[in-house]
Amino acid sequence: MKLITKIAGLAMASAIGLSSVSAFAAETIKIGEINHYKRMAAFTTPYQNGIKLALSEVNGAGGVLGKPLEFIYRDDQGKPGEAVKIAEELITRDGAVMITGTIFSHVGLAIASWAGQKKHVYLAAEPLADALVWAKGNKYTFRLRASTHMQASMLAEEAAKNPAVKYATIAPNYAYGKDAVAAFEKALKKLRPDVVFVTKQWPGLFKIDAGAEVQAIEAAKPDAIYNVTFGGDLAKFVREGSTRGLFDNRLVLGLLTGEPEYIDPLKDEAPENWIVTGYPWYDFKDGANKTFVDAYMAKYSERPGIGSLVGYMVVKTIAAGITKAGSTDTEALVKAFEGLDVATPIGKIHFREIDHQATSGAFVGKTKLKDGKGIMVDWTFKDGANYLPSDEEVKAMRPASK
């Protein structure tokens, strides 16, 4: 009993200590950053590094509205309910003025719904679900990254240039995978009505049975394969596929496959000649991209990932938004974010008034092995603005309340 009392006392004391720390630092503008830090550390660590780099730049230049910008990082454990609780805590107890972050779409959607109800600004950084700004969009939610729809459309455009007619798809069996296949199919059919989809494979996320998947795709004899798997699933799929010759003489398209976070672990087994979206950080000769990469490597002595770029852009976006708003009041922020233009390493992005989606683009290129590592060559940067649906389409998708 005594021990328990003691432990409780200690816990109390440190809890009070914790809250008083945040009370002292009231002179900063706080942003609540929620992410799946633990389980997705391969992605969130570069992401957090990107944030910190941008913060040092922003605060080095005097902060925003004369105050330094401060991020409070919290782990959501991948649970939407937990994320909502943390969001509430960040706002009501830690004094955050808005929320950003999340990598999983379902967590992003939960926070977006909460933001809409409780009227707090949420800048979705990583989650790619289309619903976030369309079917389930709301006034208080904004999204930074090029969404599933945008990236899939870019790949479809490249695919359409090839003679392939029979397509197979493989995507993790959850919403992101399904969105990515649906968007690709729709975009490709628009460009090439003759295309048919001969098989669609849906391995469980991070539970792929790669040998079986490869055999199933092979059995359908497609001309082209559209891959949405990533992480460990991708590694297994690529290895089984290469071993069994699945990719020989076939067009393969890979969504996100060229992102350093996903292609680097493949090392010298990275597939060649896939058309992928990704991030060719090694290939920039000059301009803002190069400046960012150099600054990042100088600070961390390791390569940036796509997450680093996103984290960096998050801070730049928020700094620009608060500056434009001239205050941290929620309604003022919403107004400021609508139509906000932000200068980023990948160029100027624009947050559309109609759906709060930023026009962030993506890099599309071909994979190649170089020095025992997969890279992208012949890449181009595609402006996201060209891959977004028209205002009419958006209006039809977004709930009336806006």
Add this chain to the structure above:
Amino acid sequence: MTSVLEVKELSKSFGGNHAVNNVSFAVGAGELLALIGPNGAGKTTCFNMLMGQLAPDAGEVLLDGENLVGLPPRAIWRKGVGRTFQITATYPSMTVVENVQMAIMSDKKRLFSFLPYARNLYREEAVTLLDLVGMAEQADRAAAILAYGDLKRLELAIALAHKPRLLLMDEPTAGMAPSERIKLMQLTADIVADKGISVLFTEHDMDVVFAHAHRVMVLNRGEIIANGSVDEVRDDPLVREVYLGGGTVFADKEESENA
């Protein structure tokens, strides 16, 4: 004499082992009938079939003419048959009196009622029953900490809770000190005489059997080899043979509880 229970050609085998083989007998109203026999003779198996815990391979069990075969134990209990177990079966997480109250609640069909506090239901009736078996002072102790003999008495109180017509008692005094055995059996005899309950019991202690049984049946290897008054059975040469291979008559053999 009208019989309460009539058993006709009851059989049960486990694999090739005929645990109970073609057994027939009857229990008269108010009769205290002892079923004796060496370990493994089939007594418990027989009880299990009477109470519905085991399905017989063949035969009938008639309670006042109604066939019980195929009914589950709970239905047989509702028809007025109570039972105590060779290895006591009580509810260790409850107090002594709650153990008895549980049986009364079941009898009164209150099992699915959510509203009352169970501990207040039928407490007086339960204490009366405990008093009957001399357990009233221990009413509020946890059943888990009772001495073995007390557990046996508790079981008796539980078995009496629904005012049965027939009581099946499998070695009611096993594991008790000899003096206690006589006392408990005396108590049982008084209670059943008072309430007009018929009893079928198994017992290893022959002093107990000869002191209280109205009639004795001997089971050996699943078959009844003797059935009669205490004196008849005591003098039956076959019985002597089975029990002792000659020698002294029915010495007090301590049996393992798990026999």
Add this chain to the structure above:
Amino acid sequence: MGPFIAQFLTGLANAAALFLVASGLSLIFGVTRIVNFAHGSFYMLGAFIGYTVMQLLPGAFGFWSSILVAGLAVGLIGVIVEMLVLRPIYRAPELFQLVATFGVILVIQDLALITWGAEDLLGPRAPGLKGVIRILGEPVPKYDLALIAITPFILFALWYLITKTRLGVLVRAATQDREMVAALGVNQSWLFTGVFFLGAMLAGLGGALQLPKGGADLLMDFNILASIFVVVVIGGMGSLPGAFIAAVLISVLNVFGVRYMPQSTLVLMYVVMAVVLIIKPYGLMGRKEVAGEHGQVGEPEQPFSPFGRRGRLIVAVLLIALATLPFLGSKFAMILAIDIIIVCLFAASLHFILSLGGLVSFGHAAFFGGGAYAAALMVHYAGSPMELAFVLAPIITGFLAIIIGWFCIRLTGVYFAMLTLAFSQLLWSLVFQWGEVTGGDDGMVSIWPSPWASDTTVFFYLTMIIGFGGILVLRHAAHSPFGYALRASRDSAGRAEATGINTKRVQFVAFTFAGAMAGLAGTLFVFSKGSIFPTELEIGKSFDALIMVFLGGVKTLAGPLVGASALSLMQDYLTRFEYWRLALGLLIIAVVIIAPEGIAGTSQKLAARWGIIRRDEVQ
């Protein structure tokens, strides 16, 4: 014919690692009766260690020795876990050890992250086995063939160990009868340690062997956990040949599932398990599990009684104190309190069936998430107001529990646990897969309370009333004749049946009631968060509730409340730190060792011993 055989071979190759890991789990369970949740972590460690050693040892010899080294190393880690964590708590209530193994999972997760970093490691390929062999024209990877060849060899080695050696005799004896081992004069704790070594080693071997087909990553532990439980249960707990057959069955079916029903990947395994358990309740080669056969470890439950005047007064004071929260604390304190009250109700509903009913459910999340989804669907499709949802969602959940209970109540013990798990996974995959209706894993959003209740303070009071109302109903039910009948059925089914109690029916009603109460908690949850996702139906959610109940004290009525509050607060506090899983894991293990009866159970015991409360006051 060619493709068919090639697919069959793929299935066989996949079965190799699965069988190794599952056989280890089965062995450990068979002998020690411990449901080792940390078994997936052993598998993960095998992969990581194997990877590291392969970097150091070159060539084919290096590759194969690395696998052995990984197995041995993980075996030793298993020994450490057994001696430090499990040995002190063998006498705790049945299944209590799973809480400790849950703590071990958390600790290993962070230690692996610290040691190997966050990035996925792609496993090296087996030297000399990189290519394919064409069988009837179909390419079959050489390494697959190697795996197919190795598995029977390992099965044979295990079979030899179990049937021909002294250790094997002891293992078999212990699997069948604990007391017999003691009678043989064997030091039981060393037997357990040995079995843990063997079991963990098998998991480690499995992890290292699969490297060429995959790699090592930090999600491996949970990803394999469900599959190996399924394999062990389908095969029959404790049966090695059963595990082998089940691993092959599941793997081969999976390969054909991928080919012919690509959408089936999530559910297939659980459907197979449910079907097998419905037809053969103890698995393909399992033995009937007699309840309490292995002895109820630990002391029997104490009798309990409703609070007296003093107790009621204390509860009233606590409730009033909590009700003043809006006047004292921040808004966040209310949000946290809402969360905690909801998990308290959820844990209390599990406790009702688990502790009073003796039915350990591994799938209670089905009812929590079920209630939440029922409410969300009503609001979303029927525009139902919140008030109606609060009435109907628990009822709907009750019906769900009737359906699930109808299949599960026939079983007892671990098989009951696993069948409930299977059904909750079926429900999860239904919700996950049926995106048109349920939104799939994008969930359902904008399920907010009625306007009058949408203010945090109002919703806090609403949660207090409904949450504590539910808890009080559960508590009262425990004291009612029905609660007694439930305990009677658990204490001695034979006695209960022989005194007119239809034990299965009582348990069925209790299961339904507990399900409905979990549904009520889920309904509160969905309105407090405004959204619902399949995560609330996941295995992890069911485990959370189990951990709470055991941590708090399974044998006390206060246990689930204490456990739920303690775990929520610990989590809320610790997740602020970088290595919170390590801290939480160690804390859980510490609590488990210091308080083997759970926090509430052990405190009450100490309080009684020190004369603070009377023995019979123990709740």
